[in-house]
Amino acid sequence: MSTPEELEVVVAELSWEADGVVAVGLAPLPDGPPLPAWTPGAHLTVRLRPGLERQYSLCGDPVDARYRIAVRHCPRGRGGSDYVHRFLRPGRRLRISAPRNHFDLLPAASYAFVAGGIGITPILPMVRRAEADGIPWTLAYVGRERATMAFVDRLTRLDAAESTTGPRAPRSTVWASGTAGRFDLTGHLDAHRREHGRARVYGCGPTSMMDALEELCAQRADLVFHGERFRAPGADTAPGRPFDVRCTRSGLDLHVDADRSLLDVLAAAGLPVAGSCREGLCGTCEVVVRAGDPDHRDHVGLGDRTAPRVMAACVSRALTPGLELEL
Numbered sequence: 001m002s003t004p005e006e007l008e009v010v011v012a013e014l015s016w017e018a019d020g021v022v023a024v025g026l027a028p029l030p031d032g033p034p035l036p037a038w039t040p041g042a043h044l045t046v047r048l049r050p051g052l053e054r055q056y057s058l059c060g061d062p063v064d065a066r067y068r069i070a071v072r073h074c075p076r077g078r079g080g081s082d083y084v085h086r087f088l089r090p091g092r093r094l095r096i097s098a099p100r101n102h103f104d105l106l107p108a109a110s111y112a113f114v115a116g117g118i119g120i121t122p123i124l125p126m127v128r129r130a131e132a133d134g135i136p137w138t139l140a141y142v143g144r145e146r147a148t149m150a151f152v153d154r155l156t157r158l159d160a161a162e163s164t165t166g167p168r169a170p171r172s173t174v175w176a177s178g179t180a181g182r183f184d185l186t187g188h189l190d191a192h193r194r195e196h197g198r199a200r201v202y203g204c205g206p207t208s209m210m211d212a213l214e215e216l217c218a219q220r221a222d223l224v225f226h227g228e229r230f231r232a233p234g235a236d237t238a239p240g241r242p243f244d245v246r247c248t249r250s251g252l253d254l255h256v257d258a259d260r261s262l263l264d265v266l267a268a269a270g271l272p273v274a275g276s277c278r279e280g281l282c283g284t285c286e287v288v289v290r291a292g293d294p295d296h297r298d299h300v301g302l303g304d305r306t307a308p309r310v311m312a313a314c315v316s317r318a319l320t321p322g323l324e325l326e327l
C-alpha cells in the first residue's frame, strides 16, 4: 500500500518535557488507518492553520502507534511555536505530511551524537536505535540551562540500561553551558575516537554549533559528519545571480531574478511545486534537475543525491547560466 502524502491526525496528549518545551502526541483518527511507519531522523510538516505550517522532528519511538513531536516556545519567533503552545489541545484535528527523512541513521561502527537545545528531538530516536542494535554510542547534549533541556530523564534511564558486558562509563553527557561554561566539543569527540574508533557523527542544533562540528569532523578521517541545522546556512546569504530555467515537461522558459527564489518563479508560473519551510530545511520543494549545475544552498543534502539529481527550489540557485528542470 502506498503512503499518503498528507493525512489527518488528532492531538492525543500534551506533556511538559522541560521549561518551555511541550511534547505533542499525534494519533490516527478513531476510524482511520494506522499512521505510516517512520525511521529515526524523520520529520513531519504540521499544518497548524492556513498559511502557518512548520517542520518538526519525530522524537518518539517508531514502534509507537502515535507520532510524537516536541516544540520549544519562542515568543519572539515566527509564530509556529506560539501557536502550538497556545492553541493545540487534546482532541484538535490537524493535517500533517507523511514523515520524510533526509537525516537517516546509516550503519556505523559507532555513533557520536551531538545535540544542541531542542536539537535533541531527532537525536533521541537515533540513540534508542543505536542502543537497541547494540552499536556503541555516546551523546553530548548541550543547552543553556538544565531546566530547559527536554528528555534528560529519558536519556538518563536509557544510559543506565543494563550492559551485558559488565559495568561501563556513562555514555551521555548533559551540559548546561549557562553554569558549566563552554562545552569542549573537540575533547568530547576525541574521547569517543579513543574509545570506539571510527564513528558517524550525528548532530542537530544551532548553525554555529553544527558548523564547528562539521569542521572538526572534516579534520579527522575517522569521523563522518551528518548534521541538521536549525537554519540552513545558505538561507541568509546574498540572493546570487539571475538565471534561466527551461521546464522540460511543460515547455515553459522562465527567468529567475537575483532577488527572487526559484520556488516563487515556478509557483507564479503555475507549476506544481510545493513549499513548506522555505529555508532549505525540509526538502518539500525538491525538483529534478536534467541539465545545468545547481548552487545547492539547502541543508538536507539534496546536492549529494546523484540519481535523479534534485535541488531545493526555495533556496538553491544556479552556478550555470541556465538549468533544465523536469517540470
Ligand code: FES
Residues within 6 Å of the ligand: 274, 275, 276, 277, 278, 279, 280, 281, 282, 283, 284, 285, 286, 298, 312, 313, 314, 315
Ligand atoms: S520548502 Fe523546505 S526545503 Fe524548500
